[in-house]
Amino acid sequence: MTDLTVTDLHAAHGRSPILNGVDLTVAHGQLACVLGPSGCGKSTLLRVIAGFHPASRGQLTLDGRVLDDATRRPVPAERRRIGYVPQDGALFPHLTVAANIGFGLPRRERRKRVSELLDLIGLPDLAERHPHQLSGGQQQRVALARALAPQPELLLLDEPFSALDTALRATLRTDVAVLLRSTGTTAVLVTHDQEEALAIADTVAVMQGGRITQQATPHRLYHQPTDADTARLLGEANLLPARLDTTVAHTALGPLPLSGSAGPATDATVLLRPHQLRLSTTDGPDRVRVRVVRSVFRGADHRVELVLEAGAQPLQPLVAHTDTAPPSDGQPLYLTVTGHAHPV
Amino acid sequence: MTTAPVEAGRPAPVLRRRAAGLLPHRPVLALLACAVVAALAVPLVFTLVQAGQAGTGQAQRLLERPLIATLLWNTVTLAAAVTTACCVLGFGAAYLVERTDLPGRRWWTVALTMPLAVPEFVRGYSWVSLFRQVHGYWGAVLVMTCSLYPLVFLPVAASLRSSDTACEEVSRSLGRGPLATLWRVTLPLSRAAVAGGALLVSLYLLGEYGAFAMLRFTTFSTAIFTEYQLGFDAASAALLTLVLVLLALLLVALEGTLGRHGGRPARTGTAPRSASRVRLRRWTAPAAAALAVLVGTALGVPLYALGYWLVVGGSTTLPPASIVDAALTTLGYAFAAALVATAAAIPVALYSWRRGTRWARSLERLSYLTRALPGIAVALSVVYVAIRYAQPLYQQPPMLVAGYVVLFFPLALTALRAALAQIPPGTEEVARSLGAGPATVLARVTLPLILPGLGAAVAMVGLTASTELTATLLLRPTGTETLATQFWTYTSGLAYGAAAPYAALMAALSVPPVLLLTRRTLGTHHRAEKR
Incomplete structure (x- = not known):
């Protein structure tokens, strides 16, 4: 059904290229997150899809319909049936909440559909308010309802939660994800917050330097990123030099099982997430003696930086997350590794 | 990207408010500001x-x-x-x-x-x-x-x-x-x-x-x-x-x-984004033509007329007058008024900038009142006051200067407020905490910071007053001719050629204030087109 397909998309602002061959596919009903650092071109990608910015090369199709192939005149934004929620909501300040939601609807459908949507976003009593009388979270909900009102084939959200405070952000993003799934809306959400992307997306596309470097499910992306940059973008990463030999990585922490078969012996780097490192005060098989160089209490856990007592040191201290504070009295500490090492 | 949680409905508190509690109330400044506004309101x-x-x-x-x-x-x-x-x-x-x-x-x-x-x-x-x-x-x-x-x-x-x-x-x-x-x-x-x-x-x-x-x-x-x-x-x-x-x-x-x-923004705090412009395509030429017609009518006709009459010149039966004398007289009066108006604007601007209280803001707003009044009404009211209470000043130079000051005070105030708004909040408080007294803060911090604003205020008032006709006709001392009045005398006698140099000079004097106004209104930086 409604598939968004972006093929080899290029776009530029004046002479400076922003998108350098983006490939992205979003299946019907999916919520896709485009994750990337500021300035990687993710907002521009959204604006090209929405029709606010022309593509200079490549193709953009929605449900088989060509929207922009950089040769013909692109389909204007108002004829794409693509909803858009910008970062700060951009509610029309001169219209009430009800008029905002009804903006894109034919006059006769307005009343019924607006009250449906007000119920859907849980603000049935605010129809006659003006945008400046709403809180930030309410404004974003109304902006979402306004975009959903004409039942668009695709919804685009440009960092919709970044202007909200942390607690509200977490609640609202869950609510929005639930709402989008319940309405079966295909959506693309752009964010620089990896936690947000991992929490709500069906599929995450990592964008770097105007290109999608990897697109996968959140779980796969977190544990099996294709390169070191992606690994670090998604969360803290211990990157260790290793010698790979079929299914085993030989590292300074001893031999570790690999997440996949590596084939003939090669030198490479493997990824271990902090929670894979466990600390104990007793020695044993496959344990390596370590020393704590820094420990920070973070509420839920402790972030501990470690160096090896013997052998080749990794470039960066190893990072582990532990439930209890590491002993500070110079007692010997030992490290074990759980799970697989993933070559990047 | 910074996340500034700005909740709408509760606009960000005016930062200046905090200053009200920190700095001791300075009656001198308040009194000066009140005196200035009262003097402006008298006529x-x-x-x-x-x-x-x-x-x-x-x-x-x-x-x-x-x-x-x-x-x-x-x-x-x-x-x-x-x-x-x-x-x-x-x-x-x-x-x-x-x-x-x-x-x-x-x-x-x-x-x-x-x-x-x-x-x-x-x-x-x-x-x-x-x-x-x-x-x-x-x-x-x-x-x-x-x-x-x-x-x-x-x-x-x-x-x-x-x-x-x-x-x-x-x-x-x-x-x-x-x-x-x-x-x-x-x-x-x-x-x-x-x-x-x-x-x-x-x-x-x-x-x-x-x-x-x-x-x-x-x-x-x-x-x-x-x-x-x-x-x-x-x-x-x-x-x-x-x-x-x-x-x-x-x-x-x-x-x-x-x-x-x-026009009331629902929320502030996020940076303005790049504009996606409406593509005119085949309407580009008609749109450009429409603007060209507008500029041609509004700017081309006066320029052509000035050029035409400057070249054709024309004999006049009226006694010839020196344009240099008229120009010097004009600038003398205009800049005297500009200095007075700017000096008077300093306490009012400082007072309402430092103390964001309702009273201070009302005082400032009151002083803008003359801008809302027709120039001729302001000029005539100055005449009345002079005749009634200051007979010796009637048709004397100070009356014309006073008229200009009352008329153009808002221009000076706007320029100073714009300059003060550039000073980061807390600057004066920091200077005070480093041991500087109020006078020292004014001399070493505030005035140096608003120096460009003071210059802009003087230029704005001086150049605008240079081309003022109505008030000058009503208030000038007998026998005094400014550029505007001399121009008026010539055109009333249909001596268009003789009037042209005066008109050209006045138009030239008006260019800098217009550029200043444009820059202040639209900002010097064009919004970046890329992100």
């Missing part, structure tokens, strides 16, 4: 008193004359037509420049604001001297529209430039085309700016004398002027002035209601 209060003395009988006789009805009709219909035309032209031009991909936008912005540099009476002269057909109502509509549309163009362009296009983009994504978006989103969002510009236009129209006299069109201000010159009857002139003042206040109130809704 206006006196006009009220004077009109009150006319008595009901005289007032009734005067106000029931058919002339009053004609004047009212002329003034109101003219103001309606010109204001409407200015709104259409000003908004249209601002939309094309700020929201479409029209080529040469920077150039157009300058060209579209430059008509402000041609004083209205010089514009009247350039049309009347070239085309005999231009006179009366339609002549006045044409000439005044060409003069005043930039007063709508500038604020609308500024508001379009500072607001990002997210609302327009959302409207497009909801299926509304460019025209529907213009009508349903852009226009309502610009309502406050349009209303503010329309108010300025109509206030100018109420106070204008020179251009209407030249076009032989009678309005309240020309009638007041005639009344004053023929048989001086203070009471009835004051009554007419009062009617004019009431009209002006009515307009201010009207703007207050019309401009209030709309």
Whole structure:
């Protein structure tokens, strides 16, 4: 059904290229997150899809319909049936909440559909308010309802939660994800917050330097990123030099099982997430003696930086997350590794 | 990307408020500020008193004359037509420049604001001297529209430039085309700016004398002027002035209601985003042509007239006068007034900037009042005060300087406030905490920081006063000729050639204030086009 397909998309602002061959596919009903650092071109990608910015090369199709192939005149934004929620909501300040939601609807459908949507976003009593009388979270909900009102084939959200405070952000993003799934809306959400992307997306596309470097499910992306940059973008990463030999990585922490078969012996780097490192005060098989160089209490856990007592040191201290504070009295500490090492 | 959790409905607290608690109340500054505002208000209060003395009988006789009805009709219909035309032209031009991909936008912005540099009476002269057909109502509509549309163009362009296009983009994504978006989103969002510009236009129209006299069109201000010159009857002139003042206040109130809704940003705190401009495609050429016609009419005609009369010259039977003397006299008076006005503006600006209390802000707003009053009313009220209470000063140089100060004080205040707004909050408090006393802070921190603003204030007032005609005619010492009055003498004698150098010089003097105004309104930095 409604598939968004972006093929080899290029776009530029004046002479400076922003998108350098983006490939992205979003299946019907999916919520896709485009994750990337500021300035990687993710907002521009959204604006090209929405029709606010022309593509200079490549193709953009929605449900088989060509929207922009950089040769013909692109389909204007108002004829794409693509909803858009910008970062700060951009509610029309001169219209009430009800008029905002009804903006894109034919006059006769307005009343019924607006009250449906007000119920859907849980603000049935605010129809006659003006945008400046709403809180930030309410404004974003109304902006979402306004975009959903004409039942668009695709919804685009440009960092919709970044202007909200942390607690509200977490609640609202869950609510929005639930709402989008319940309405079966295909959506693309752009964010620089990896936690947000991992929490709500069906599929995450990592964008770097105007290109999608990897697109996968959140779980796969977190544990099996294709390169070191992606690994670090998604969360803290211990990157260790290793010698790979079929299914085993030989590292300074001893031999570790690999997440996949590596084939003939090669030198490479493997990824271990902090929670894979466990600390104990007793020695044993496959344990390596370590020393704590820094420990920070973070509420839920402790972030501990470690160096090896013997052998080749990794470039960066190893990072582990532990439930209890590491002993500070110079007692010997030992490290074990759980799970697989993933070559990047 | 920073996340600034700014909740709407609770606008960010004014940072200056904090200063109120930190700094001890300084009665000296408050007293100075009050004294300045009181001095500015004296002439206006006196006009009220004077009109009150006319008595009901005289007032009734005067106000029931058919002339009053004609004047009212002329003034109101003219103001309606010109204001409407200015709104259409000003908004249209601002939309094309700020929201479409029209080529040469920077150039157009300058060209579209430059008509402000041609004083209205010089514009009247350039049309009347070239085309005999231009006179009366339609002549006045044409000439005044060409003069005043930039007063709508500038604020609308500024508001379009500072607001990002997210609302327009959302409207497009909801299926509304460019025209529907213009009508349903852009226009309502610009309502406050349009209303503010329309108010300025109509206030100018109420106070204008020179251009209407030249076009032989009678309005309240020309009638007041005639009344004053023929048989001086203070009471009835004051009554007419009062009617004019009431009209002006009515307009201010009207703007207050019309401009209030709309345009209120739902939320602040996020950086404006790059604009996606409306593609004109095949409409590019017609749009550029329309702007060219506007600029050609508003700027080309006066330039052509000045060039023509400068080259043709022309013999005059009037005694020749030295343009150098007139220029020196003009600049002397204008810059004396500029220095006084700027000096007087310092305490008022500082007081309301440091203390964001309601009282301080009301005081500041009160001092803007003269801007809302027709120039001729302000000038006449200065005359009344001089005749009644300061007879020795009547028709002496200080009276003209005082008139300029009262008229142009708001310009100085605006320039200083703009400069003060650039100072990061807390700067003065930091200086105090480092051991500097209030006077030292003023001398070593605040004044050096607003030095460019002081310069801008002096230049703005001085150059604007240099081209003032109405107040100069009313207030000048006998025998004193400024550029404007000498020009007026020549054109009244139809010596168009002899008047041309004066007009050209006045237009040249007006260019820097217009550039200053444009820069302050639109900002020096064009918004970055990329992200």
